[in-house]
Amino acid sequence: MDTSDQQDAAPRAPGNRAVVLGVLAATAAVLLVQAASGTRSRLVLLLVFLPALLAGLGTVAQTVAVSVWVTAVVVVHSALYPPSDLSARLGTLVGVVAAEAVVVALCARRVRRERELFRIRQSAVALQRQLLRPLPARTPEVDLYGLYRPVEEDAMVGGDLYDVADTPHGTRVLVGDVQGKGLPAIGTGFAVLSAFREAAFREAELTAVAEALDAAVERHNAYAVQSGDMERFVTAIVLCVRRGADVRAVNCGHLAPYLRRADGRVEAVPLPAGLPLGLAALTDEPRTVERFALPGDGVLVLLTDGITEAQDASGAFYPADRGLADLAATPAAALPEALDRRARLWSGGRSRDDVTVLALHRAADPLPPPGRQPLPAAF
Incomplete structure (x- = not known):
């Protein structure tokens, strides 16, 4: 898993x-303008806005230091150019001190809130990293390279998921995307991954694996409703790769x-999209297995919509097929990060x-793994 671009540091304050x-x-600018005006106007009081501006970006210590500086400048200026009466001088000082105290309190509240959000997000990202298998991964049939990058926005962590399993039935690969973001989405993803890690080994038929995933999402949704959370669905593809045979897939x-x-041509694999996991009860149509060829020199690329829904300034979506074609000379190991x-x-x-970007190609090792079941006649 490549997370080199993930920003794992807390929000940075100005130096x-x-x-x-x-x-x-x-x-200096305010004092020069004050001197050039030739009047007794209190332009120096404009400096009280400096701590207020810094409170939205800086640390509490920086805000306190600037507040003390501004207060000192106002006091010295009032001593050198006193107002007409003592009550006005005292009122100015009290007002400045009160304003700076409020600004410091607001800054402390902001910093505390940012730290709380940062800890929540980091915990969610760490949890998701533990759930997802490190990449690259190798099985007797495939070499799998990939990249996973959580969305870098507030405390939101999405629900992308993937896994690969070297099973007696062949190498099985899962990639999916949970509806929504945050910890509830991660919980749904965990239910799918747990079901896949059992069904991939237990079920001989790929449709049975997909049905097990669907049942896991339905059970998770039932618990979610009981706890007041929303139901979610999961889009996913389940693949099975065996040596000397077409790839099987349930979409x-x-x-x-x-x-x-190998010649650089890129084409979308024609896989009819069935209903997402969790919605199978809406139809009586069974899930079906599609087959397609994966040449030994070809690379199969699986994506989530974090790539395809990237938009430019005009709102146009990123053309993933064109991007892959431009990367025709890029090896599979570097392809996810480059895309x-x-x-x-x-x-x-x-x-x-x-x-999430996964790049899969057939392994070059010609030896079959020990204990692997023979191909079924209908494969």
């Missing part, structure tokens, strides 16, 4: 040097994968959803 230079420059409402051939980088350039760096 102390930048704050000092900015405050000194603003103070549960997910984006169709792309096949990049994600191009999608981010397209969108100007804006991330609206999790990004």
Whole structure:
């Protein structure tokens, strides 16, 4: 799993040097304007806005320091150019001190809130990293490379999921996307992953694996309703790869994968999209298995909509097929990161959803794994 682009640091405050230079420059500008005006106007009081501006970006210590500086400047200015009466002087000082105290309190509240949100988000990301299998992964049939990048926005963590299992029935791969974001979405994803890790080994038929995933989402939704949470669905594709045979796939409402051939041609694999997991009860139609060829020199690319829904300034979506074609010379190991980088350039760096990219190609090792069941006649 490549998370090199994930921002794991808390929100950064401006540097102390930048704050000092900015405050000194603003103070000098206000005092020069005050002197040039040739009047007894109290332009120096404009400096009280400096701590207020810094409170939205800086640390509590920086806000306190600037507040003390502004108060000191106002006191010195009042001593050198006193108001007409003592009550006005005292009123000015009390007002400045009260304003700065409120600003410092608001800054402390903001920093505390940011830290709480950061801890929640980091806990969610850490949990999701533990749920998802590290990549790259190798089985007797395939080499699988990939990238997972959570959305970098507030405390929201999406529901992308994937897994690969070397089973007696072949290598089985899952990629999916849970409706919604946050910890509830991660809970739904955990239910799907847990069901896959059991059914992938237990079930000989790929449709039975998909049905087990569907049942897991339905059970999770039933518990969610009891606890007052919303029901969710999951789009997913389940693949099975065996040596010397076509790839089998069950599409549960997910984006169709792309096949990049050795000559650079890219084509979408025609997989009819069935209903997402959790919605199978809406129809009596059974899930079906589709078959397609995966050449030994081809690369199968599976995506989530974090790539395909990246938008440029005009609102146009990123053309994943064109991006893959432009990356015809990129090896499979580097393809996920390269495609994600191009999608981010397209969108100007804006991330609206999790990004998952898997690149799969057949392993070169010709030896079958020990204990592998023979291919069924209908394969």
